[in-house]
Amino acid sequence: MLRPRIIPCLLVHRGGLVKTVQFKDPKYVGDPINAVKIFNEKETDELTVLDIDATVNQAEPDFRLIANLAAECRMPLCYGGGVKTADQARRIIGLGVEKVAMSSAALERPALISEAAGEVGAQSVVVVLDTRTLGARGHEVWTHNGQRRTGRSPVEVAQEVESLGAGEIVINSVDRDGVGKGYDLDLALAIRKAVQIPMTFLGGAGSLQDLGRLFETCGVVGAAAGSLFVFKGPYRAVLINYPTPSSKDDLIARTLNKP
Known part of the structure; x- marks a missing residue:
């Protein structure tokens, strides 16, 4: 039976492990390998590692790391x-990684999603949508570490990447990054209702x-966090x-109303 996942998200900047606040001011917090x-x-459920330099610097993945x-x-x-390519995704999976995340490149050239899914399987293709809140205008997807606007809503983009063959979607809030005031539950629920594939927030x-409130609102999803697990x-x-393990099981059972 599928269960909610609790996922540390580690950010790599200049080879070190960092934590940001609203995608700014990266603070060094240690060595990525030591954290792993x-x-x-x-006994962590799953681990996500994101190199926040590569896209901005137009660099390829750090295959040695x-x-x-x-x-x-x-x-x-x-x-x-x-x-940026299905071949890079194949090479990463070949190194022993279970899932490959893509964001800016997949939104600029959506065919990449289908190409990567054909190369490594849909279950290994994750699309990350960085979102910002625009007041009364709702939410918008941004790219390049939250620096470029797309003019598109997260729900619309989530439905598109699902149709193209993505196996999972990660919704990453720029505004709430590192702030510690809770997930955007309204947005989480809207996307949860709009797509069928696994999601992580x-x-x-x-x-x-x-994390418990997210599970209560959206059911079986992934709850990812950075600051919570490094500070x-x-x-x-x-x-x-x-x-x-016991506190995690208690949290999941309690929030999903299971004895």
Whole structure:
């Protein structure tokens, strides 16, 4: 039976692990490989690693880093950053990664989604939609680390990428990134109702209760977070952490109303 997933999201910048606030001011928080080792010990459901430099710098994926991450990682791994071709996706999967995430390139050339799905299988193709809130005008998808507008709504784009063969969609809130005030539940529910493929939501989680509210609202989805799993306490001391298996099971059972 499918279960909700709790997913740490690690950002790589200049080879180091960082955390941003609203996609700005990256703060160094450690070594990516060391973080993977700790999450292995904590029996993490899944891990997402995003290279936030690659697309902006028009660089290809860092295959050496990917190989090192995959060799160390004992849970399903999703990697994104700089993926522009189906051949790159195939090479990443060949290194031992379970899922390849793409964003800007897939939105600029949607055929890439179908090409990658044909090369590695739809279950391994993840499309990340970075969203911003525009007040009364609703939400809009942005690209290139939240720097370029698309003029399109997340629901519309989510439906399109599903039709093109994506196996999963990640909705990443630029406005809520690193803020810790909870997920955008209205947007999450709207997209949950609009598409059938697996979804993960990222941006805003400041506590396990925020994850619980997402599960209560949307059911079986992925709850991803960055700050929640790399900082601890009101002074945001760097400490890699993750719910214990028992507390995770209790959270999921409670929020989905299962005894």
